[in-house]
Amino acid sequence: MNGPQGVQGTGQQSGTGVIAWIDRRLHVVRWFRAEYVDYRMPRNLNGLWNFGAILCVVLVLMLATGIFLAMNYTPAATGAFASIEVIERQVPAGWLLRALHMTGASLFMGALYVHLYRGLYYGSYKAPREILWLTGLVLLVMTMVTAFAGYVLPWGQMSYWGADVVGKAVGAIPGLGPALEHVMEGSDALGDVFIHRFFVLHFVMAFAIVGIVGLHVAALHISGSNNPLGVEPAKPSDTVPFHPYYSSKDMVGLVLFGIVFAALAFLWPDLLSEPANYRPANPLHTPTDIEPEWYFLPFYGILQSVPSKFLGLVASAGAVLVLFAVPWLDPSPVRSVRFRPVCRIALWGLVVAFVLLGLVGRHHAAGAWMIAGRCATLYYFGYFLVLLPFAPRFEKTRPLPSSLS
Numbered sequence: 001m002n003g004p005q006g007v008q009g010t011g012q013q014s015g016t017g018v019i020a021w022i023d024r025r026l027h028v029v030r031w032f033r034a035e036y037v038d039y040r041m042p043r044n045l046n047g048l049w050n051f052g053a054i055l056c057v058v059l060v061l062m063l064a065t066g067i068f069l070a071m072n073y074t075p076a077a078t079g080a081f082a083s084i085e086v087i088e089r090q091v092p093a094g095w096l097l098r099a100l101h102m103t104g105a106s107l108f109m110g111a112l113y114v115h116l117y118r119g120l121y122y123g124s125y126k127a128p129r130e131i132l133w134l135t136g137l138v139l140l141v142m143t144m145v146t147a148f149a150g151y152v153l154p155w156g157q158m159s160y161w162g163a164d165v166v167g168k169a170v171g172a173i174p175g176l177g178p179a180l181e182h183v184m185e186g187s188d189a190l191g192d193v194f195i196h197r198f199f200v201l202h203f204v205m206a207f208a209i210v211g212i213v214g215l216h217v218a219a220l221h222i223s224g225s226n227n228p229l230g231v232e233p234a235k236p237s238d239t240v241p242f243h244p245y246y247s248s249k250d251m252v253g254l255v256l257f258g259i260v261f262a263a264l265a266f267l268w269p270d271l272l273s274e275p276a277n278y279r280p281a282n283p284l285h286t287p288t289d290i291e292p293e294w295y296f297l298p299f300y301g302i303l304q305s306v307p308s309k310f311l312g313l314v315a316s317a318g319a320v321l322v323l324f325a326v327p328w329l330d331p332s333p334v335r336s337v338r339f340r341p342v343c344r345i346a347l348w349g350l351v352v353a354f355v356l357l358g359l360v361g362r363h364h365a366a367g368a369w370m371i372a373g374r375c376a377t378l379y380y381f382g383y384f385l386v387l388l389p390f391a392p393r394f395e396k397t398r399p400l401p402s403s404l405s
C-alpha cells in the first residue's frame with residue numbers, strides 16, 4: 001500500500017541474516033518499513049492525532065487482561081458474581097487485572113469519543129476518507145456492543161437491570177422485536193443462557209474489533225492522514241516520515257495517557273463505575289436508579305427525552321446511525337472547521353448538547369431535565385440534518401492556505 005503522500009524505502013532487502021531470508025520470501029520487513037517507518041505524514045498534526053495509537057494500545061491491554069479474567073470467570077447466573085469476587089480477592093493480581101480492564105473500558109470509550117470528534121472537527125470524513133470514517137463507525141458500534149456485553153458479565157444489580165431495560169427496549173421494536181429479544185435473552189427469565197450468550201458475544205466481538213482495526217488502518221494508509229488545516233500536502237516539505245517524528249510524538253501521548261490511566265486504575269479504581277453493581281443481581285428488587293455507564297448516558301438521555309418507548313429507541317440508535325451519513329450530509333469543499341466560522345461554533349454546541357444529554361440521562365428526564373433533553377436532542381439532529389447540508393449556502397469560509405508549510 002503506497003499512500004498518496006509518497007512512501008519510499010520499499011526496495012529489495014539485501015543481507016544474509018534470518019530476517020532478510022524471511023523478508024525475501026514474505027516481504028514483512030519491507031512492508032513494516034514502508035507503512036510504519038518511512039510512511040509520510042503531514043508535518044502539522046497536533047496531539048489529537050495521538051488518539052488512534054492510544055486506542056490501539058488500550059485495545060491490546062483490554063485483550064490481554066480480558067483473556068486472564070476469562071480464565072477465572074464463571075458464565076452462569078449462580079457463579080458469575082462470586083467468580084468476580086474471587087478474582088478481586090484471591091486470584092494473584094486479580095484486582096489489578098480487573099482494575100486495568102474496567103478503567104481501560106471507560107478510557108477506551110472516552111478516547112473513542114475524542115477520536116471521533118477530531119474527525120468531525122477537521123472534516124476527516126470527507127473524500128477520499130469516507131471508508132476510513134465508515135470503518136471507524138463500525139468500530140464504534142462494535143465497541144459499544146462489547147462494552148455493554150462486558151458490563152452484564154459481573155451479574156451485579158446494574159448488570160441485571162441494565163440488561164432488563166435493553167431487552168425490553170429491543171422487544172419494543174414493532175414486528176421483529178419480540179423475536180430479537182428472545183434470541184438475545186435465550187429464555188423467559190434473564191439467567192444462565194443469557195449470560196453465556198453475552199460472554200461469547202463479548203469475547204468474539206473483542207477479537208473481531210482487532211480485524212476491523214486492521215481494515216481501518218489499511219484505509220488510512222491508502223488515503224493518508226488528514227491534518228488540522230484540512231488541506232492535502234502539496235509538496236515534499238509538507239510531510240515528514242512517521243519514524244522518528246510521529247513514533248516519538250505518539251510515545252509522548254501514550255505516556256501522558258498512561259499517567260491518567262494509572263491514576264484512575266490505582267488511586268480511584270471505582271470512580272468511573274457504578275456502586276450498585278457491587279451488589280449481586282436480584283430480580284426481585286428493582287434499584288431506584290437504573291442507569292448505564294457514563295459513556296452511554298447521552299444515548300440514555302435521548303431515549304428518555306422522547307415520549308414513546310419505540311421512538312426513543314429509534315432516536316437513540318439514530319444518534320449513532322446519522323454519523324454514517326455525515327460524509328454525504330456535508331457538501332462543503334472545506335474540510336477543517338477552522339475555516340468555517342458558523343460550523344465551528346455549532347460543533348462546539350454539539351459537545352454542549354452531548355454533555356447535557358449525558359446529564360439528562362443521569363438525572364432522569366423529568367421537569368426541567370425533560371425540556372433540556374428535548375432541546376439537546378433537537379440540536380443534535382439539527383446539527384447533522386439541517387446545519388451541515390445547508391451551511392455552505394450561507395457560510396462565508398475563510399481563505400485556505402496553499403500548503404502546510
Ligand code: HEM
Pocket residue numbers: 048049050051052053055056059112115116119122124125129132133134135136137139140143209213216217220224225226227
Ligand atoms: C477501535 C477503535 C479505533 C481504533 C483502534 C482506531 C485507530 C486509528 C488509528 C491508529 C488512526 C491513525 C492515527 C490517528 O489519526 O489518530 C486512526 C485514524 C482515523 N480514525 Fe480511527 N480508530 C478507531 C475508531 C474510530 C472511530 C469510531 C472513528 C469515527 C468514525 C474513526 C475515524 C478515524 C479517522 C477519520 C481517521 C483519520 C483521521 C485523520 O487523518 O484526520 N476511528 N484511527
